[in-house]
Amino acid sequence: KKETTPISTDNITDTEEINGENIKILSEKDIKVLIEQKQYFKADCHLIKLEHERYARDSTEIDEDLIEEKNKVESLYELLSVEIFTVAKNSMNVSKENPNLLKMAVQVKTQEEMLDQMCLEEKGTCGGIAKVRPRGWGAKWLDALEQSVNQRLGELLPDVFDVDKAKLPIECLVQHHKKLKEDFDTIVNCIKPCYPQEYNICEKYVEYYHQKCSSHMELIVESGPKGKEVYPILHWIFTCYPKLMNTITLSEETSQELSSTLLPESMISHLKSEYFSALQADARMHMANSLHIEEENWRREEEPIVLNEHYHSELPIDIIQIIEGAFQDTRTLTNEMADRALDIMLQEAHSFLECFQRSAENFEKSNFNNANFISITILITNCCEVIRNYIDTNEKITNVEIKEKILSILNEMQKKRKDILLKTLFCNLKPHCKMLVTEKWFKSSDPIDKIFELLGE
Numbered sequence: 001k002k003e004t005t006p007i008s009t010d011n012i013t014d015t016e017e018i019n020g021e022n023i024k025i026l027s028e029k030d031i032k033v034l035i036e037q038k039q040y041f042k043a044d045c046h047l048i049k050l051e052h053e054r055y056a057r058d059s060t061e062i063d064e065d066l067i068e069e070k071n072k073v074e075s076l077y078e079l080l081s082v083e084i085f086t087v088a089k090n091s092m093n094v095s096k097e098n099p100n101l102l103k104m105a106v107q108v109k110t111q112e113e114m115l116d117q118m119c120l121e122e123k124g125t126c127g128g129i130a131k132v133r134p135r136g137w138g139a140k141w142l143d144a145l146e147q148s149v150n151q152r153l154g155e156l157l158p159d160v161f162d163v164d165k166a167k168l169p170i171e172c173l174v175q176h177h178k179k180l181k182e183d184f185d186t187i188v189n190c191i192k193p194c195y196p197q198e199y200n201i202c203e204k205y206v207e208y209y210h211q212k213c214s215s216h217m218e219l220i221v222e223s224g225p226k227g228k229e230v231y232p233i234l235h236w237i238f239t240c241y242p243k244l245m246n247t248i249t250l251s252e253e254t255s256q257e258l259s260s261t262l263l264p265e266s267m268i269s270h271l272k273s274e275y276f277s278a279l280q281a282d283a284r285m286h287m288a289n290s291l292h293i294e295e296e297n298w299r300r301e302e303e304p305i306v307l308n309e310h311y312h313s314e315l316p317i318d319i320i321q322i323i324e325g326a327f328q329d330t331r332t333l334t335n336e337m338a339d340r341a342l343d344i345m346l347q348e349a350h351s352f353l354e355c356f357q358r359s360a361e362n363f364e365k366s367n368f369n370n371a372n373f374i375s376i377t378i379l380i381t382n383c384c385e386v387i388r389n390y391i392d393t394n395e396k397i398t399n400v401e402i403k404e405k406i407l408s409i410l411n412e413m414q415k416k417r418k419d420i421l422l423k424t425l426f427c428n429l430k431p432h433c434k435m436l437v438t439e440k441w442f443k444s445s446d447p448i449d450k451i452f453e454l455l456g457e
Helices: 028-036 040-056 064-089 091-097 099-121 127-131 137-154 165-194 201-222 227-249 252-260 265-299 315-331 335-366 373-393 400-437 439-443 446-456
Strands: 015-018 021-024
Touching: 028 040, 028 064, 040 064, 040 099, 040 127, 064 091, 064 099, 064 137, 091 099, 091 137, 091 165, 099 137, 099 165, 137 165, 137 201, 165 201, 165 227, 201 227, 201 265, 227 252, 227 265, 265 315, 265 335, 315 335, 315 373, 335 373, 335 400, 373 400
Parallel strands: none
Antiparallel strands: 015 021
């Protein structure tokens, strides 16, 4: 079967070749029947011929019959255009249910565009047709696609009065992700094959979806998300959106460019600021809570837990998890933001250590006679050692200044605790050491045994 080629208005005869067959040009009534039967391409071929015949007889004199005939042609074009653009607007469903219908509509649009171009190039020789062409079906087709996208995504933004304000961003983003995933799959697998390759239909859809998503994102941000509500928005912008777009653009670079233009820079900066403020406040709260629990444990008349022959505390583990958790969560957004989050966490860690140091000093002043004073002092030293090892070996930390401040306070705390332990040990050893040079020492091994016992402890 021969490929269908656009009809030329040159060398007009009484018949026209359509799909390889010589067919007599139909009447207006028969063309209307073809349109109603959805034989759009065949109807368009006859209509083009009819248009040429009617407008080729253009005259400066008023001819009522000719005017009526031209009006009939325009009515048929209006009827056909309604059908064609309805198919375009319903491309998502038509491409899956009746792809040949969409292909035919695309074929008609392409043929009309070619005739428009021909008329523009031969404006002085195409007679009265110049009054009705270009018909601009190419632009109208794109308008129909854009309307379709706007309608599909427009349904996803609920009325702010119908949804809990705190849930609005997440609800919208979940719905957008689901809809875009479904639509992009349909565009790539069903709609794209209905168009000529050179038309780049995916690029057109990307443009319209991006515009509408951008508009929706601005509305979401303007709703005033705070605290933890901001993270899902940033995650959508920097992670979800590029991945979705990559399924239709097949270009990671293009997807990242679209992501960077989804919102104005001022809005992005505002969201980042909100996110980091919430991150910092959250870390400060959790570190303070962990320290409070640790202080409560110190005041109990119980010896600290021993794990692997060392006094064990959950405090340094909590602090490290807070730092790492913030860094890992933010790294799902951008590496730049992750580095900033790490700096903020280290600043909070430094502030926490200052509080930790004061708490340790207060405990030592008021609990010297506590039965567990020595074990808790050792425990505090162990806590400092765990945090120091994490900070000292963490290659992700590039802020040398804050790193040195943290290590300095940790070293200071460890040194002071060791001094306390040594002084306490010397005080306990002193009476036994005095007996080493007495007559009693020669008669009994008790003094030296006690010294070894204390050193062992």
